[in-house]
Amino acid sequence: MVNQITIEKTKKPKEKPNQDHLEFGHNFTDHMFLMDYTEGKGWHDARILPYAPLSLDPSTMVLHYGQAVFEGLKAYRTEEDKILLFRPNKNMERLNLSNERLSIPPIDGEFIIQAIKELVHIDKDWIPTKEGTSLYIRPFIIATDATLGVHPSHSYLFLVILSPVGAYYPEGIKPVKINVESGYVRAVRGGTGFAKTAGNYASSLKAQEDAEKNGYSQVLWLDGIEQKYIEEVGSMNVFFKINGEVVTPALNGSILNGITRDSIIHLLKEWDIPVIERKVSVEELYGAHVNGALEEAFGTGTAAVISPIGELSWMDKKMTINNGEIGELSQKLYDTITGIQNGKIEDKFGWTVEVEAINVK
Numbered sequence: 001m002v003n004q005i006t007i008e009k010t011k012k013p014k015e016k017p018n019q020d021h022l023e024f025g026h027n028f029t030d031h032m033f034l035m036d037y038t039e040g041k042g043w044h045d046a047r048i049l050p051y052a053p054l055s056l057d058p059s060t061m062v063l064h065y066g067q068a069v070f071e072g073l074k075a076y077r078t079e080e081d082k083i084l085l086f087r088p089n090k091n092m093e094r095l096n097l098s099n100e101r102l103s104i105p106p107i108d109g110e111f112i113i114q115a116i117k118e119l120v121h122i123d124k125d126w127i128p129t130k131e132g133t134s135l136y137i138r139p140f141i142i143a144t145d146a147t148l149g150v151h152p153s154h155s156y157l158f159l160v161i162l163s164p165v166g167a168y169y170p171e172g173i174k175p176v177k178i179n180v181e182s183g184y185v186r187a188v189r190g191g192t193g194f195a196k197t198a199g200n201y202a203s204s205l206k207a208q209e210d211a212e213k214n215g216y217s218q219v220l221w222l223d224g225i226e227q228k229y230i231e232e233v234g235s236m237n238v239f240f241k242i243n244g245e246v247v248t249p250a251l252n253g254s255i256l257n258g259i260t261r262d263s264i265i266h267l268l269k270e271w272d273i274p275v276i277e278r279k280v281s282v283e284e285l286y287g288a289h290v291n292g293a294l295e296e297a298f299g300t301g302t303a304a305v306i307s308p309i310g311e312l313s314w315m316d317k318k319m320t321i322n323n324g325e326i327g328e329l330s331q332k333l334y335d336t337i338t339g340i341q342n343g344k345i346e347d348k349f350g351w352t353v354e355v356e357a358i359n360v361k
């Protein structure tokens with residue numbers, strides 16, 4: 001296993017973007033982290049280099065068969081000028097589960113967290129400070145064998161890139177409109193639904209494009225077998241407040257095990273608000289809407305944080321939720337989770353991890 005990171009700093013620092021207009025994932029910092037995997041040698045040559053394009057052989061496996069996994073986490077700057085990460089160990093656990101599903105060799109999560117801390121520290125001046133902004137961290141692994149045979153690659157490249165971001169949706173914390181997808185499916189039993197792998201997102205794009213054409217921000221996926229039970233939204237897990245109780249689809253192998261999702265469940269339990277992980281059918285949801293029992297709906301994710309849902313469209317039926325406005329619980333959850341992440345609210349759960357420079361050569 002690697003334990004040293006070599007560093008080459010840029011000689012041409014880039015101009016930083018205006019914090020008032022940070023679109024999600026459009027700007028990248030001055031440096032990136034890289035590490036290679038070679039069969040028989042393991043992960044090696046951990047390095048931080050100036051951010052630059054990669055050079056890949058046109059036959060590189062990832063370009064053809066999508067053997068790729070990724071993660072998403074964020075760094076926040078507190079009022080005391082500390083830099084915090086949020087539950088990075090959870091990202092590393094999930095990355096290794098994705099690796100296992102995609103036949104990619106495991107990584108040493110502790111070492112990668114150290115590497116992320118070092119990279120974030122080097123590019124710390126890129127962490128935006130404006131309310132609602134943060135530094136998005138994107139670790140990812142790609143298969144790099146230069147061959148067209150369909151088999152797991154023998155070599156891989158691990159990278160981490162950093163992007164100063166604002167809200168994921170242009171709506172910000174304003175409720176979004178979501179279309180319940182009744183044609184395409186995202187994941188099937190035994191598939192890759194729980195893994196954070198490129199192909200899951202590629203196969204979601206057509207439905208997303210159709211939804212956008214009709215004025216919806218994203219797609220709410222139903223299960224791939226009966227197309228009856230709610231799974232997740234394109235880039236978020238999903239929660240519903242029905243008759244005072246919070247319900248979210250149970251993890252069943254085809255839903256992403258979201259870190260924000262898990263944190264929300266912890267917060268609700270701490271507040272003694274009933275929260276249940278179970279199957280939720282779209283018919284049940286529509287029934288709750290008709291009876292006036294569907295009080296709030298919101299998505300959760302690292303990029304999206306808490307995103308209230310103001311309208312759901314299912315076939316020819318429309319569900320307007322809480323008059324299209326953010327609900328009280330969604331707002332409280334947003335304020336609390338972002339407060340913990342920004343160091344403004346006490347972190348009772350020990351979720352935040354401070355970034356301090358480590359001594360690497």
Ligand code: COI
Nearest residue numbers: 072073235301302303304
């Ligand atoms: C995240 O929330 O970090 C995601 O990866 C969702 C999306 C941007 C792909």
